[in-house]
Amino acid sequence: MIRPGFTGSTLDRADCLRHDPAALAEAAADPGARLLKLDGFDPDVDARGRLGWTSLGDAPDDARLVLLGLDQGSPRFAAYVEGMRAPPARSSWLNRALDELRPDEAATYAAARSVLDWHARHRFCANCGHATDMIRAGWARHCPGCGAEHFPRTDPVVIMIAEHSGRALVGRGPHWPPGRYSALAGFVEPGESIEEAVAREIAEEAGVRVTAVRYVASQPWPFPSQLMIACVAQAGDDTLTLDANELQDAKWVDRAGVRAALAGDPDAPFLCPPPYAIAHTLLSAWVKA
Structure with missing residues (x-):
């Protein structure tokens, strides 16, 4: 079987939670909820090729949480902070980290990086130019100016x-x-x-x-x-x-x-x-x- 890099994440993306504010709040309050550890857009990787995770309490005060999914029922999040920008080129550290990451871990990181970078580059409505708001647990943005909804692009x-x-x-x-x-x-x-x-x-x-x-x-x-x-x-x-x-x-x-x-x-x-x-x-x- 062909298994390209950045595929095979074990996370359940839990789309049903994205549309349920009460369930999403419950997930964020779950004692087992974890936040992906990132230095800007670069991952924290241990000697076993695993991603680093921390408690949601370590998220910056002005961060918005993006639900990545569920890991054996435990919620996993990434933090988006207004104004964050991905560097124009991959650092030497990131290239080394990508070589060390387990395939399933790399897939989880890829999803997190892509959606965070999408938020950073799509803060304004392509239809009317108005500033947009994050909705659906970080998997869409809403324009209060014209009502348009925008979704991560591939x-x-x-x-x-x-x-x-x-x-x-x-x-x-x-x-x-x-x-x-x-x-x-x-x-x-x-x-x-x-x-x-x-x-x-x-x-x-x-x-x-x-x-x-x-x-x-x-x-x-x-x-x-x-x-x-x-x-x-x-x-x-x-x-x-x-x-x-x-x-x-x-x-x-x-x-x-x-x-x-x-x-x-x-x-x-x-x-x-x-x-x-x-x-x-x-x-x-x-x-x-």
Whole structure:
């Protein structure tokens, strides 16, 4: 079974509590309720790869509580403070923490980070510009100006491998770490299917025409909030014409080379994405196909 990073949280999201103010208040008063420990947007992670939790009494006085869900019946919350902003780039600490987090814990963190960042970026109504209020236990915002309700957004992104003659196409962005290559990726545009987005992005970035797009897996990506849709497509030829605005380089790599990269072999033809990235999952699935 394919298990991409940031999936597999054990929390029950408890949607029924979001619509019941009395039940939500009871959950917040539960002695077993816990608050996710965050330093800004970075998680507290112990030596076992577990998230840190504390009592709700440690929430800042001006914080609004977001219900993450129930862990074996015990409520779990995150704190949103007006004015908090996620940093533009992931810190070196966060990258290390993501490597250490257990998969189920990473999934819980991803949900918390995404919804907190959504609140930070959507304080005003997109319809009339009025300041909005948090409702539904943190899973929506209400505009008192026009009555509109707004819900956390997830942007669909295709991430894909083009294959030709037993080789996979990988590319690297202009500012990536030395040697790092990954699957190509791009946002799905309005009025476009997943298959059309895959074909368009590969053609735009690498000049390769593809057909027979097949779905592999998906992943919530919390930086800030995308749904990564992993696919493999068949290339008609292997001639590359790169868009220099998108890619610094791209190349075809056979299964032995991809397998070496996944294993961290220093002689591999490229440095693989980290295991929590769905590009790693996609490359792993491709070498086994």
